Amino acid sequence: MWTGSLPQRRHRDVRGRRFDVLALVAAFTLVILGALNLYAAASWSLAARQLVAVAAGLVLLVLMRRVHVERLAVLGWACYGLSIVLLLAVSLFGIERYGAKRWLAIGELTFQPSELAKLGLLLLLANVLGSNRPAWRRFLLAVVLAVVPIGFTLLQPDLSTAMLLTAMTAGLLILSRIPPRFLLPLFGSVVLVAPLAVRMLRPHQLARLQAYLAGSESTEGPGYAIRQAHIALASGGLFGQARDPLHRLRAEYLPGREHDLTLASLVQQWGLVAGASAVLATVVLVWWVALASRVARTRRGMLTCAGFAVLLGAEAVVSLGGNLGALPLAGIPFPLVSQGGTAALVHLAALGVVLGVRRDGVRRRLWALPRWHNPRPRLVRFAALGVSGLLAGLSAYGWHLQEVRGESLRRAGETQMTRCVRIPAPRGIITDRHGVPLAINAAQNQIVVIPALLRRPDDLRRLAALVGQPVDQLRRTLAAAGTRLSTRVAV
Numbered sequence: 001m002w003t004g005s006l007p008q009r010r011h012r013d014v015r016g017r018r019f020d021v022l023a024l025v026a027a028f029t030l031v032i033l034g035a036l037n038l039y040a041a042a043s044w045s046l047a048a049r050q051l052v053a054v055a056a057g058l059v060l061l062v063l064m065r066r067v068h069v070e071r072l073a074v075l076g077w078a079c080y081g082l083s084i085v086l087l088l089a090v091s092l093f094g095i096e097r098y099g100a101k102r103w104l105a106i107g108e109l110t111f112q113p114s115e116l117a118k119l120g121l122l123l124l125l126a127n128v129l130g131s132n133r134p135a136w137r138r139f140l141l142a143v144v145l146a147v148v149p150i151g152f153t154l155l156q157p158d159l160s161t162a163m164l165l166t167a168m169t170a171g172l173l174i175l176s177r178i179p180p181r182f183l184l185p186l187f188g189s190v191v192l193v194a195p196l197a198v199r200m201l202r203p204h205q206l207a208r209l210q211a212y213l214a215g216s217e218s219t220e221g222p223g224y225a226i227r228q229a230h231i232a233l234a235s236g237g238l239f240g241q242a243r244d245p246l247h248r249l250r251a252e253y254l255p256g257r258e259h260d261l262t263l264a265s266l267v268q269q270w271g272l273v274a275g276a277s278a279v280l281a282t283v284v285l286v287w288w289v290a291l292a293s294r295v296a297r298t299r300r301g302m303l304t305c306a307g308f309a310v311l312l313g314a315e316a317v318v319s320l321g322g323n324l325g326a327l328p329l330a331g332i333p334f335p336l337v338s339q340g341g342t343a344a345l346v347h348l349a350a351l352g353v354v355l356g357v358r359r360d361g362v363r364r365r366l367w368a369l370p371r372w373h374n375p376r377p378r379l380v381r382f383a384a385l386g387v388s389g390l391l392a393g394l395s396a397y398g399w400h401l402q403e404v405r406g407e408s409l410r411r412a413g414e415t416q417m418t419r420c421v422r423i424p425a426p427r428g429i430i431t432d433r434h435g436v437p438l439a440i441n442a443a444q445n446q447i448v449v450i451p452a453l454l455r456r457p458d459d460l461r462r463l464a465a466l467v468g469q470p471v472d473q474l475r476r477t478l479a480a481a482g483t484r485l486s487t488r489v490a491v
Contacts, residue, residue: 023288026281030336040269053341057348064352076123086113087152129176130299171310232268234409240271290384313387
């Protein structure tokens with residue numbers, strides 16, 4: 001049965017291809033912004049390693065695009081089973097970093113199996129919840145399948161990934177039209193048990209939560225990261241500080257600039273334009289994936305796209321909110337921007353699956369009879385609209401932060417780079433056998449300065465008064481330093 005004339009079908013096909021190209025451009029934009037941040041804030045070697053992982057992810061994207069929709073269930077079981085085995089291996093042989101055991105290493109290659117669990121659980125839940133089983137069986141099987149990887153990630157402990165897996169599972173249960181009589185008791189139990197999870201928090205995680213609830217931006221302790229993120233966001237301006245000679249020195253003060261606080265670092269290095277581009281590209285991706293669920297021919301394909309939209313949106317909102325201090329800093333990386341080879345591979349592979357679902361839907365839905373049409377996911381466009389609104393609101397808050405508190409935060413950033421260090425004399429007086437001094441302590445004062453910081457005439461005059469030298473002579477001394485990071489001025 002045809003669902004339109006030939007010109008109409010061709011028009012929809014061309015429009016869909018353009019939308020696919022736009023989504024791929026958005027993903028490519030996020031990858032490039034992440035590499036630029038690593039290059040400016042860390043080193044070219046980290047950026048090159050991330051781009052190598054992205055290249056492998058593009059290969060997976062092409063391969064996943066060719067997977068037939070009916071075979072997604074097999075792919076889901078394979079990814080899910082492999083991730084469970086690898087998560088079990090992490091608990092036995094994993095590498096421990098920052099008080100958590102989340103990684104496996106094979107030679108110099110390090111990867112995080114919990115990222116693979118996201119893709120495996122997504123495909124498997126879509127297969128189970130999109131089947132024709134009775135509602136209670138689909139609900140029970142989905143919960144059992146989700147509990148296993150969530151439990152393994154909690155044991156690592158990796159609360160951020162466990163939270164994302166839980167959010168994706170809850171979203172799929174709602175979107176798959178599971179009756180409320182099953183969902184309400186489950187969600188109510190989670191709400192009642194959630195306060196008990198505070199006992200599972202490590203001391204540094206609990207300190208972060210307390211600092212967020214108290215609104216602390218202390219110069220040390222748990223509020224330090226948020227304060228440094230605000231300084232980075234305020235100091236970036238429109239086009240960032242990557243061309244400033246001191247941009248690497250300023251970046252050293254921002255913890256987690258490659259992972260948790262990537263967006264704050266991106267704004268500091270490349271400005272609000274780069275940060276807004278990352279948010280806009282993410283909104284495009286979320287809408288593209290969400291609308292792909294409306295095109296899909298099968299319920300499994302629909303739920304796969306809808307679940308991935310939920311995952312992308314949750315990652316972006318929690319990461320951006322943590323960078324701004326509007327949400328607790330949960331350690332969730334921003335998709336395709338933060339450093340992480342395993343995460344890049346999984347996200348690009350999932351984009352390939354969505355491309356395959358869209359291609360199958362566009363080619364085959366034209367022949368579908370009305371009785372074969374499956375009910376579309378519930379509230380998927382509303383969820384995409386909510387994610388877009390949250391990202392837009394958080395972005396506006398970031399701009400407001402730079403406009404209202406920008407000057408004071410920039411001054412705080414300059415002040416924290418100035419320190420007074422007392423260096424005591426390490427030796428006493430050396431005399432001969434008659435007590436005649438051979439070596440004595442002679443006062444010799446020097447000031448170590450950073451020429452790039454002495455741009456304002458007032459600062460130069462203050463330093464000239466301290467060292468007792470004319471301003472012109474001091475200016476010549478600093479000019480002779482050339483491109484060196486620091487120089488010494490005798491007193």
